[in-house]
Amino acid sequence: MSVSKRLFKIFGPIILAAILLLAVLLSPFSFGLNRVSKSTEKTAAVSLSANVLKGRLIKRRALSDNYVPFFGSSEWSRFDPMHPSVLAAKYHRNYRPFLLGARGTQSLTQYFVMQSVKKQLTNKKAVFVISPQWFVPQGTRKDAFGYYYSPLQTTDWLQTEQNTAMDRYAAKRLLQMPSGSSDKVLAGALARVAAGFKPTSVQRAYINYKARVLGSEDEFFSRFGISGKNLNIVQQQTNLLPATYNFNKLDQLAGKIGKQQTTSNSLEISNKFWKTKLKRNYKRLANSQTTLDYTKSPEFADFQLVLNQFAKNNTNVMFIIPPINQRWADYTGLSMKMIAQFDKKIRYQLQSQGFNNICDLSQDGGQDYFMTDTIHLGWRGWLAVDKQVDPFLTKQQKTPTYKISSKFYSKQWQQLDPADLSSYAAK
Amino acid sequence: MMSFDPYGNPTYFVLLFIALLPLMIGLLYGRRSHWYESLISFVFLMLTFGGIKWRTGIALIIYLIYQITLVWLYSRYRQRPDSPNKGWIFVVSVILAIIPLAIVKITPAVHHGASSIIGFLGISYLTFKVVQMIMETRDGTIKEFHPVLFGQFLLFFPTISSGPIDRYRRFVKDYESVPTREKYLELVEKGVRYIFIGFFYKFILAYIFGTVMLPTVEHAALQAHGISWALVGVMYTYSMDLFFDFAGYSLFAVGVSYLMGIETPMNFNQPFKSKNIKDFWNRWHMTLSFWFRDFIYMRLVFFMMKHKIFKSRITTANVAYVINMLIMGFWHGETWYYIVYGLFHGLAMVVNDAWLRFKKKNQAQIPHNKFTEYFAIFLTFNVVCFSFLIFSGFLNQLWFGARP
Numbered sequence: 001m002s003v004s005k006r007l008f009k010i011f012g013p014i015i016l017a018a019i020l021l022l023a024v025l026l027s028p029f030s031f032g033l034n035r036v037s038k039s040t041e042k043t044a045a046v047s048l049s050a051n052v053l054k055g056r057l058i059k060r061r062a063l064s065d066n067y068v069p070f071f072g073s074s075e076w077s078r079f080d081p082m083h084p085s086v087l088a089a090k091y092h093r094n095y096r097p098f099l100l101g102a103r104g105t106q107s108l109t110q111y112f113v114m115q116s117v118k119k120q121l122t123n124k125k126a127v128f129v130i131s132p133q134w135f136v137p138q139g140t141r142k143d144a145f146g147y148y149y150s151p152l153q154t155t156d157w158l159q160t161e162q163n164t165a166m167d168r169y170a171a172k173r174l175l176q177m178p179s180g181s182s183d184k185v186l187a188g189a190l191a192r193v194a195a196g197f198k199p200t201s202v203q204r205a206y207i208n209y210k211a212r213v214l215g216s217e218d219e220f221f222s223r224f225g226i227s228g229k230n231l232n233i234v235q236q237q238t239n240l241l242p243a244t245y246n247f248n249k250l251d252q253l254a255g256k257i258g259k260q261q262t263t264s265n266s267l268e269i270s271n272k273f274w275k276t277k278l279k280r281n282y283k284r285l286a287n288s289q290t291t292l293d294y295t296k297s298p299e300f301a302d303f304q305l306v307l308n309q310f311a312k313n314n315t316n317v318m319f320i321i322p323p324i325n326q327r328w329a330d331y332t333g334l335s336m337k338m339i340a341q342f343d344k345k346i347r348y349q350l351q352s353q354g355f356n357n358i359c360d361l362s363q364d365g366g367q368d369y370f371m372t373d374t375i376h377l378g379w380r381g382w383l384a385v386d387k388q389v390d391p392f393l394t395k396q397q398k399t400p401t402y403k404i405s406s407k408f409y410s411k412q413w414q415q416l417d418p419a420d421l422s423s424y425a426a427k
Numbered sequence: 428m429m430s431f432d433p434y435g436n437p438t439y440f441v442l443l444f445i446a447l448l449p450l451m452i453g454l455l456y457g458r459r460s461h462w463y464e465s466l467i468s469f470v471f472l473m474l475t476f477g478g479i480k481w482r483t484g485i486a487l488i489i490y491l492i493y494q495i496t497l498v499w500l501y502s503r504y505r506q507r508p509d510s511p512n513k514g515w516i517f518v519v520s521v522i523l524a525i526i527p528l529a530i531v532k533i534t535p536a537v538h539h540g541a542s543s544i545i546g547f548l549g550i551s552y553l554t555f556k557v558v559q560m561i562m563e564t565r566d567g568t569i570k571e572f573h574p575v576l577f578g579q580f581l582l583f584f585p586t587i588s589s590g591p592i593d594r595y596r597r598f599v600k601d602y603e604s605v606p607t608r609e610k611y612l613e614l615v616e617k618g619v620r621y622i623f624i625g626f627f628y629k630f631i632l633a634y635i636f637g638t639v640m641l642p643t644v645e646h647a648a649l650q651a652h653g654i655s656w657a658l659v660g661v662m663y664t665y666s667m668d669l670f671f672d673f674a675g676y677s678l679f680a681v682g683v684s685y686l687m688g689i690e691t692p693m694n695f696n697q698p699f700k701s702k703n704i705k706d707f708w709n710r711w712h713m714t715l716s717f718w719f720r721d722f723i724y725m726r727l728v729f730f731m732m733k734h735k736i737f738k739s740r741i742t743t744a745n746v747a748y749v750i751n752m753l754i755m756g757f758w759h760g761e762t763w764y765y766i767v768y769g770l771f772h773g774l775a776m777v778v779n780d781a782w783l784r785f786k787k788k789n790q791a792q793i794p795h796n797k798f799t800e801y802f803a804i805f806l807t808f809n810v811v812c813f814s815f816l817i818f819s820g821f822l823n824q825l826w827f828g829a830r831p
Contacts, residue, residue: 003455003608003612006612006616007612007615010612010615010616010619011619014619014623225639276650280652
């Protein structure tokens with residue numbers, strides 16, 4: 001065999017594979033892969049999988065149908081018969097929740113999740129659960145942010161940034177995260193945005209190239225690895241509900257189920273959570289939360305990013321502020337005064353900018369079977385949420401008018417003591 | 428400046444191939460340009476140790492000067508016509524060669540996990556090469572010292588970060604010659620195949636086991652706390668991840684060496700097909716275990732026999748096994764699980780030898796057929812996976828880790 005023939009035998013297949021790969025990744029055609037079946041949407045909506053959160057195509061398709069984004073975190077994994085996804089399925093509501101968030105997703109992650117579905121949020125409705133536990137002094141955890149970090153959402157965002165206060169703050173925060181600065185060229189572009197400049201033309205070309213490749217990857221792979229486990233759970237839970245919706249009857253049922261499932265402890269915490277998470281640490285957790293403080297945190301500014309994006313897309317949002325299990329709080333010494341202060345501060349941030357749909361449950365932590373464990377809504381709590389969310393989503397709402405203020409990005413606001421709120425507001 | 432982990436992403440491979448192309452054309456036409464090789468070595472070392480990692484680059488340079496000086500001094504001593512070849516000078520030289528590695532390995536244990544400033548990626552593998560050089564100089568098998576060739580051997584960039592550990596004499600033979608065209612084409616064909624099997628191992632299989640599956644089973648095992656089925660899952664998943672990750676990397680290193688006309692030895696030979704532990708160590712991380720065999724085990728056995736420390740040859744071998752494997756455990760790091768891992772394999776070797784002796788003596792009674800062979804493979808595989816569970820440090824997290 002001649003040398004050139006031999007070389008062609010060795011390298012020919014590689015060159016061919018490389019050409020095919022580039023053609024597929026860089027081509028604007030999607031080869032019919034951008035179709036998403038109804039069943040994929042249904043599975044993805046309750047899967048809570050990280051790849052759904054980080055992806056784009058499935059969310060876009062689902063939110064263009066009758067799915068409504070439910071932003072939040074770990075509470076979504078508490079599937080019981082009163083969970084929003086179960087109620088919506090059982091009573092054939094004209095909406096279905098698309099659950100976005102899992103343990104460790106906070107405002108900054110949600111802001112970037114929103115980047116991939118801006119068009120689908122525009123002039124639409126959404127639900128957003130604000131966990132007080134996000135607002136710890138050090139803010140969002142870098143490893144948790146890294147776990148949910150999506151380069152695709154970052155390039156989506158960079159392609160549309162307009163160097164507003166929001167964009168500059170988001171770029172700055174992203175650069176503080178190891179995952180956000182992992183790509184050196186993107187980090188360079190972020191540094192320019194944070195400093196108030198446009199990315200250079202080379203950076204822009206790179207962003208566009210990257211966005212194309214990542215977008216293709218999303219179309220190819222995002223439908224794989226979506227767990228169907230939660231969909232099964234949701235379907236099982238619907239069987240426990242009566243055929244017709246009656247709030248009082250459901251409330252009684254919720255209390256009954258709650259009672260049945262919290263027999264192992266005096267805190268009204270579900271047996272499952274008690275057994276797997278709490279029992280062995282129970283003793284040493286007594287009075288362990290006396291110093292927790294949710295009133296001063298960079299999270300307040302991260303949360304402002306979310307509000308700013310909602311305002312920009314004119315999304316009508318129902319915010320839910322969940323309570324903390326009162327019995328648990330008493331046991332760990334968590335300050336209810338501090339929780340009330342947090343509530344005051346976050347409500348100011350919401351209402352002063354025109355976000356007036358607030359389902360504030362922060363005072364309801366003492367109600368029986370309201371929480372499924374320490375800090376997560378369950379049974380009667382979910383039903384209390386539904387009582388406000390259902391009419392909000394199914395009935396015509398007044399168009400909101402938002403007045404966004406960039407002062408909420410400032411260090412001063414992040415660290416503001418809620419006690420000084422009245423003097424701050426007067427300024 | 429750009430900074431890469433070797434073989435970490437597609438960009439690295441593209442750059443590597445562009446850099447290798449002129450070299451490959453040269454080799455195809457019977458020419459080897461040492462200065463071009465040095466140039467691309469330099470560039471790729473800069474990519475590995477430069478940029479934000481420049482401190483480790485400085486550490487590498489100081490380390491190199493130190494070790495080359497050390498080996499040069501020892502060689503001068505040894506190659507004097509009237510060299511007394513004192514044992515203590517040899518021992519001191521080896522200790523001096525190991526000191527930097529020892530500092531790097533001990534620092535995290537005493538400084539709560541902080542890494543030493545004199546450390547850099549691949550220091551272990553360079554130390555193996557240096558110690559080998561001193562030992563073979565003492566034996567007289569290496570008779571001349573060329574600081575430049577020695578430096579090239581140490582810094583051979585395809586293998587610098589994690590081996591395979593080549594031998595100086597073997598390396599120099601390849602480095603100073605040019606393969607025939609027919610031979611080189613064979614090397615290229617093999618090299619390309621190795622690199623692509625490496626892609627499959629490292630970027631597909633290790634990804635599935637390590638990135639997709641491992642966190643899930645680890646999480647489940649932590650939730651269950653104590654012994655659980657999930658822990659068994661961690662054991663197998665981690666073992667598969669470890670193998671495909673490291674074997675994939677080794678294939679890259681060997682494949683790239685082949686493209687450069689250097690036949691770096693293979694590191695793995697289907698280790699999960701091993702019929703016993705000894706067989707396993709002849710197939711798993713081969714260049715390391717052969718290094719330990721030649722430079723620790725054999726020397727320990729000779730030493731103990733020469734000084735008649737134990738009467739029985741069996742005891743001598745057993746003690747040498749345990750010490751050998753313990754040293755390997757300590758080399759991995761100063762944590763209880765690496766040390767237990769070493770001890771476990773040392774004892775496994777002892778048991779293995781005892782069984783083989785027993786089997787030989789009772790050959791008539793012990794059946795040997797296809798089934799017993801499969802059983803031996805199955806048993807060895809499980810013993811090895813269990814040792815990897817120890818090695819993974821997951822038990823440390825499970826038993827002593829901080830609880831949320």
